[in-house]
Amino acid sequence: MKDGDVSLILMNVTFNDTGTYECRVKTGNHHKKRANLGGDPISIITLRVFPPYQKVITAEPGQNAALTCRAPNNNSSITGVEWSRADLGDEYVLLYRDGRFDPEIQHPSYKNRVDLQDRQMKDGDVSLILNDVTINDAGAYECRVKTGTNIRKRANLDGDPISIITLRVDPPGRPEDGSVGLIVGLSVTAVLLVAAVVGFLVYKKHKQQQSQDSYQPPVEL
Template sequence: MSAVTASLCSTLLFVGLFVFVSAAPLSDKKIIAQSGEDVTLTCRAPNKNNIIVVEWSRADLGEEYVLLYRDEHFDTTNQHPSFKSRVDLQDRHMKDGDVSLILKNVRTDDSGTYECRVFVGEIRRKRANLSGDSISIIHLHVVPPDQKNLTAASGQNVTLTCRAPNSNNIIVVEWSRADLETEYVLLYRNEQLDPENQHASFKNRVDLQDRQMKAGDVSLILKDVTSNDTGTYECRVFQRERIRRKRAHLKTDPITVVNLHVVPPGQTGGDTQDGGKEAGEKEAGGKEEGGSVGLIVGLTVFAVAVVIAVAALVRFVIYKKRKKQQSQGSYI
């Protein structure tokens, strides 16, 4: 009888513990993030002690999960490939029940509804498959990369602006153009430019505006542009551990897209990304203004010359007339 009572008490204790976790107030939040940012999906367990499993999932991923932490380490067996090496717990010690998720370098396909679950007790199965209610639901929406339009006159130097949202620990910067396929415009890694797979037309013509990348500035300087430079340029950064491959192949959304259109000298185009007149139009306007000023100055000089010539002619006629009168007086 005592054995049955002990078993029943143990069962009731486990059920009570599990119900306590499941009955915690549900947190439902919405987060909007820019492509390329690191975001934190907050979650706090009501039972701060003896948390042995933390699971973050997304309904549209099916059986694969975002993160599973068990036995004091991450279980990547059934983790969705897109989240590998991109997720972590904010505090692996889970102090005060903090089981928040850090999602690095977000992209548009990370948009979705994330659910947080914890389990207190002992699980022997390889996959958690927690049947309890979520204690936190977060709706994440990742905004597409910033797009800009830029028009420049052939022969100019142009700057394609790009700023990383997370300015710390930028180890790779890549500027690419879709029509160049595997070749890139610029690749900066290991604190230097990597020219190995750079497209031939950009060699010795591109550079970063600030190689120190202060405040996340990874803008591209493109020198002496031609019509062949017209295209859509994409800016990407990499901020995790060092890449050992020669080619970065950053499988992330660009943080900035710049549509560059190069026109012949003297032609006007559209607006720049800051809403002002583009450089080619300014130059053409400057030339027209300079031509008008030159014409006015030329006409003024010509008019003064005519006045001087007329005055000289009048003085000459008066002089001749006086000479003639003096000659006639002497004769008389």
């Protein structure tokens, strides 16, 4: 505590660590009870824990999409996995709990179309595989996990997601912005080229007509 530095180091942060932390110190005589540290804190720190990343992926209708998610610290004692979308209400994209998948409260549009990339969830991998993507699948997908004891209620998985994946579904063959510019540029060039050729042919025909009009046959002797 050189120079009065009593800063706290919190390792392996989790979402449960979110909150307000108060720091108090005692100087002078030794103390044995917290009551001796009563009074106002010398520092108040609010810790907010955000998902490690928010990723955007793009797929076309009919393709399979992989939505990546990994539990913190590669935790292997995962007892619950939830993939959800806020616009689906109380229904899930995928729910795994008590050692099995729960299809009862799964949204009908995802039945038989979703699965975990690794059902063993090795190294904390709880990535979602979405088969046969449709336009209606576009949206933000949230990944939550539960570790430790078994779960039986959704409330145990409430809280901030550990990963948010936004899925964009583009119609097949839809050109990107750069491709649109290239196509437009090539189209303009083609039009100008055609116009130049037509203009040249018109000019050439006009000159030929002038030559015919100015032609005088030789005088017969």
